Amino acid sequence: MKILVIGNGGREHALAWKLLQSPQVKQCFCLPGNGGTALLKGCQNIPIAVDNLEEIAKIAHQESIDLVVVGPEVPLSLGISDRLQQDGIKVFGPTQQGAQIESSKSWAKTLMAEAGVPIAQGQSFTDPITAKAYITQHGAPIVVKADGLAAGKGVIVAATVEEAQSAVDSLFQEGFSLIVVEECLVGEEVSILALSDGITVRPLLPAQDHKRIGEGDTGPNTGGMGTYCPAPIGTPELLQRVQREVLEPTVAALRNRGIDYRGVLYAGLMVSPDGEPKVLEYNCRFGDPETQVVLPLLETPLDELILACVEQRLGELPPLAWKSGTAVCVVAASGGYPGNYTKGKVITGIEQAEALGVTVFHAGTKLDGDRLLTDGGRVLGITAMGEDFDHAIHQVYQGVNCIEFEGQYYRRDIGHRAVDRQQ
Structure with missing residues (x-):
């Protein structure tokens, strides 16, 4: 099997590294890849940008690619899965409609509210004046989020009203036309990456990211400064609740909207001191750097899992196998x-x-x-x-x-x- 991995980050290096461990995978192509994928045995970089959908489709045909695995959120939000499916190419990653679960926080919050998923209370705003009035009314700490893709850095946890209002101005000045302001949840974060074939959803091991740049979780947010797995806060009991109260209702709500979601459903959760989970945000792809700790522990061949999602037979597979440690x-x-x-x-x-x-x-x-x-x-x-x-x-x-x-x-x-x- 020949697999094309789209992206150039640590997540994509980890995906190619794991896929090439399968005896079924003859070759991986990374588009555009990085220095690590260039050195990876059995892997070849292709210098094409992740947002060039037509060139990606052309390469998939030229190289007789059997499966495309989409790493980052940008090509998914642009509709790369829709484009490849038009040509009958197997692709792992939700359609453009499904990718809205990450590309629009407002859309995602509405979907989760419909599904009864536990979330933070908040509102969406299209102008800074009403957003600032809401902040003044509710006080701080409070969270201001860009409604759009911001490379993991579009969330500001404001300790004061002044800081929150400054964040509102900053996001609108950066060109975001919609923002979300919501309550600041207290507790411990955990990342649950789950695989979905549009009907069945299966969580992977829980991981915990370190988003802040500074030690002691201080300073501005980043794309992630490190992670570990399995996160002890993700107990079997918590995972059962997340499956029942978060993941399954979300996939059902997507299906009710006519969205056949085949890909990663990544829930960023806040677990309160009394153990109650709420969804902070959803992502439509593997996490980075969470993928770099989840995949090394996975025993089940990754290509088998991904193909089962693409072919909508995830429910037929046995339970996932994991290494100890x-x-x-x-x-x-x-x-x-x-x-x-x-x-x-x-x-x-x-x-x-x-x-x-x-x-x-x-x-x-x-x-x-x-x-x-x-x-x-x-x-x-x-x-x-x-x-x-x-x-x-x-x-x-x-x-x-x-x-x-x-x-x-x-x-x-x-x-x-x-x-x-x-x-």
Whole structure:
């Protein structure tokens, strides 16, 4: 089987890496890919942008691709699945209608309210004046969200009314025509990535991301600075509730709207101190960097799961099989991220890190001859597995310490909540 993976981040490197472990997969193509996928045995990069739908369809025909796996949200929101399905090409990822669950927070909140899914209270606004009046009325802390794709950075948790009103101005100035303002939920976050074939939905192991740039979960939000799996807060009891109260009602509500949702349904949840889960947001694709810790623990061949979703027979498969132990991923970022940063810095030490037993997933990298250079804000995702979190965390930071590039920044406290819970 020949598979085309669309995207150029750490998530796509992890997807190609996992798919190539299957004896059924002969070759992977990554479009456009990165330095890591360029070096991955059995993988070939194709320099086409993820939003060039016609060229993607053309390549799928030229290379006789058997399956397309869409990594990022942008091509899904533009309708890449619809375009490929027109040509009879098997594609894993929801249609443009289904992708609205991520591309429009307002649309998603309306859908969840119809389905009876527990969510934060809030409203959508098309002008800053009424949004600010709502904020003044409800006070802070309060959350302001861009209604659209913002690369994981369109959510502002405002501690004061003034900060929230400033966020409103900022988002409208950035060109967003619709924003959502909602209550600030308190508790612990957990990410549940689930697979759906439009009828059946199956959750993967729970993961926990570290969104803030600073240690101790401080500073602005990022696309994710590290993650671990399985998150202890995602108990079997909680997962059963999420399946029953969140995932299944959402897939049913999508189906009621005539949307055949075949892809990843990723629920970002806040679990209150008394154990009540509420949905913060939905994403329509694999999480990044959650994928980098979930897939290493997955025993069931990924290609089998994805094909079962595409062919709407997920319910016929046996329960998913998982390796024992834990996985931790630490993101090495460019200095200045999530603000301004420079590219083109030479990266060294990856071979030494991998010799210790860690896996280094490339995100913002590119090959320049025989040199590996930085090419993004989040550069690498260093992942280690262990029998418990202490072991995995020790292992991952040993790997991180081998890697160097100018301006390199990473958090030194990834997995702190898991360790606290163990103790």
